Amino acid sequence: MEPVMKKTDVVRAILGERFHMTPSHTVGKAFAPTNIALCKYWGKRNQELNLPVTSSLSVSLGDKGATAEIKIHHEPEDMIILNGESVSSNTSFSKKLIAYLNLFRPAGMRFHITLQSNIPIAAGLASSACGFASIICALDKLFDWKLAPQQLSILARLGSGSASRSVWSGFVEWHAGIREDGMDSHGEMIAYSWPDLCVGLLILNQQEKIISSREAMQCTVQTSALYAAWPSTVNRDLQILKEAIQDHDFHRLGCAAESNALAMHATMLSAWPPIQYALPETLLAMQTVWALRQAGVPLYFTQDAGPNLKLLFLKSESDCVRHSFPAIDIVQPFICN
Numbered sequence: 001m002e003p004v005m006k007k008t009d010v011v012r013a014i015l016g017e018r019f020h021m022t023p024s025h026t027v028g029k030a031f032a033p034t035n036i037a038l039c040k041y042w043g044k045r046n047q048e049l050n051l052p053v054t055s056s057l058s059v060s061l062g063d064k065g066a067t068a069e070i071k072i073h074h075e076p077e078d079m080i081i082l083n084g085e086s087v088s089s090n091t092s093f094s095k096k097l098i099a100y101l102n103l104f105r106p107a108g109m110r111f112h113i114t115l116q117s118n119i120p121i122a123a124g125l126a127s128s129a130c131g132f133a134s135i136i137c138a139l140d141k142l143f144d145w146k147l148a149p150q151q152l153s154i155l156a157r158l159g160s161g162s163a164s165r166s167v168w169s170g171f172v173e174w175h176a177g178i179r180e181d182g183m184d185s186h187g188e189m190i191a192y193s194w195p196d197l198c199v200g201l202l203i204l205n206q207q208e209k210i211i212s213s214r215e216a217m218q219c220t221v222q223t224s225a226l227y228a229a230w231p232s233t234v235n236r237d238l239q240i241l242k243e244a245i246q247d248h249d250f251h252r253l254g255c256a257a258e259s260n261a262l263a264m265h266a267t268m269l270s271a272w273p274p275i276q277y278a279l280p281e282t283l284l285a286m287q288t289v290w291a292l293r294q295a296g297v298p299l300y301f302t303q304d305a306g307p308n309l310k311l312l313f314l315k316s317e318s319d320c321v322r323h324s325f326p327a328i329d330i331v332q333p334f335i336c337n
């Protein structure tokens with residue numbers, strides 16, 4: 001059955017008359033941070049619009065993310081430059097990006113897009129989230145649409161669900177919403193800062209993902225018996241995380257984030273065919289975290305659709321964490337560099 005509402009309907013509803021505007025500037029440029037979910041988005045209620053089954057909560061990673069620069073291209077095809085190299089139009093990356101740009105381009109218009117990212121692409125570090133968020137913000141500037149952040153969040157979601165959270169820095173909650181057109185499914189900034197909070201990016205393996213998060217979440221929803229418990233797990237974890245953020249209660253934040261990630265991966269392990277993103281090095285790193293915690297170090301992890309971990313700790317533990325994980329890249333999401 002055809003989805004009731006298409007992506008183009010959402011774009012037209014948000015842009016209205018602005019859809020026919022010609023660019024006001026010669027270039028639109030914007031940065032969007034990548035974000036790490038502390039309570040995960042896993043499963044859609046609408047595949048076409050990337051509408052989630054549950055709400056989710058993330059922290060954006062300061063200056064780690066993507067910068068998009070978009071100009072009009074006076075050639076028959078779009079030109080895409082990723083980290084300084086032109087990307088052929090038949091790669092899956094370009095196809096996804098061109099399909100997204102097709103939603104916004106006035107007839108016949110072509111774009112020259114330069115995307116510069118300072119995080120490893122496809123290493124499970126939410127590169128598509130900051131990619132789509134930076135692109136929609138750059139288009140907003142190019143055409144001078146002057147959209148509100150919540151509207152940008154809805155449009156970023158059409159590219160990738162988690163991109164709806166990358167429109168803001170700091171803590172962000174993405175409300176699942178209940179509407180069929182998804183107009184109530186957007187991010188919202190949680191206005192609490194936590195300067196001492198650290199996220200350590202632990203790259204354990206740079207291989208391409210075994211299966212995309214998109215396919216993996218669909219397979220999980222369709223086949224995992226444990227998925228039935230996921231919405232109530234999220235409701236509980238979201239509540240705890242919001243309280244922990246308000247109270248700066250690091251222990252509660254860490255426990256809820258780690259437990260939520262493990263619950264998400266448990267739903268995948270019980271899917272069929274089973275999905276396991278962890279590699280031996282992932283399990284070893286988890287055991288090191290647990291051993292350190294046993295020894296009194298307040299250290300937690302979260303894991304997304306890949307083998308790499310993100311460690312959560314406070315600044316006072318940085319030396320200790322670096323000692324155990326020398327290759328770690330430490331980010332303080334609330335401190336500008």
Ligand code: DP6
Pocket residue numbers: 036037039040041042050056126128159160161162163213214304305
């Ligand atoms: C595990 O946002 O990449 O990182 O909406 O299909 O593009 P699509 O999925 P995507 O999924 C992210 C999944 C996750 C958890 C999260 O970021 O909340």
